[in-house]
Amino acid sequence: MVVWTRAVVRTWRCRPTNFSRAFSEKLPTPEAKGRNVQWVFLGCPGVGKGTYAARLSKLLGVPHIATGDLVRQQLSSHGPLALKLVDIVSQGQLISDEIVIDLLSKRLEAGEAKGEIGFILDGFPRTIRQAEILEGVTDIDLVINLKLREDALIAKCLGRRTCSECGGNYNVACIDMKGDDGETRMYMPPLLPPPHCETKLITRSDDTENVVKERLRIYHETSKPVEDFYRKRGKLLEFDLPGGIPESWQKLLQALNIYDDDEDKKSAAA
Template sequence: MVSVIIFLGSPGSGKGTQASKLSDVFGYEHISIGDMLRKNVEEKSDLGLKASEFIDSGRLVPDELIIEVVSSFFGDFVSNKEGRVILDGFPRTEPQAFALEKIIRELHINLSSVLYLDVDDDEVISRLSERGRKDDEPELVLNRLNVYRDQTEPLLKYYNDQGVLKEIDGNKSPDLVFSEISELIEVEA
């Protein structure tokens, strides 16, 4: 059976860093929706061209485009093997969460946990200013944080109500955060 861990957190909370470490140490397949989208933008694919106008202005890519990418991935993944998957950057909205719930149910996938990396805004701004990506410019960061609060934070209640949400203090050093996540993962294994 395929098992899934979801990482939630604001931009710059360390989702990608922690997901990569988990992938290396525990063998999870790390699926970064942001990386998938950036690759499509770079390659100027149909999806990339559609997504670039949203990414360049700091807005979320529309749900239907993201859901299409994730649905296609899981269809291929489940048919090819069993394994463990980390979703980094998905879901970000309630419609995406509902679509994921449907995919999970239809493909008999286990949602093992949702890890929420809670990071203060000042820390997020500091981290993103050091990262240097095009979408990390100060005005876009503030816009992305507002979009996150409006569209993604409601998922915390949704997953808490399902009993799968685990909150982690993401303000700590990456090694301390990883240690805490590792303990949670080992308990579930």
């Protein structure tokens, strides 16, 4: 049985941003810093939840909490939980609700102690049970569901690389595909490392074709219903990624009605 501590419940119950206002207002930077948004990112493994959640976290001044990062921190800690997680992750299996919620609880407690306000969740909830637990303790403002065709997803996952020295994340895959209509083109250029990281790139142990396909199968079976859960509550924003990060980022900001002054400055200087 999962028990949520009082500290965690207080953190999850921080006052939500008015949902309609999130779509009707422009959110200038830096005035947007510290907004008390409570958002969730959904999407298949490898779709880019972490990338876009991290960018929005920086833009809006709220913490980005990725359960995948919490799990990887445990794996690198060599603690008692690490051995159990190694077997689960290496097989592409879904980590139990109890483990995920325990890790998330501790992260929220630590955030509350530091005075954090609001959050952008990435990788939680992944099951109906997790969504129901979350629903019981807070009002999520918005759920952003990132979507990408499966062949592109697999290519992205197989192209992921991490620098063993600095921890930087890169992708060596160059995705150039025609749409189902034979005319629409999807282009995602590789995200290559700087020269000093080129010889230090490593591949995640779970980024093999068999494991990636298994993770996608599990996602469709167990996590897809979460989309319907939030769709019925009028909180789901479906967003089809049109291409690489520059193109997709701008269109995501437009869908969220968010204004990024820094991006405008970059465009003007180009």
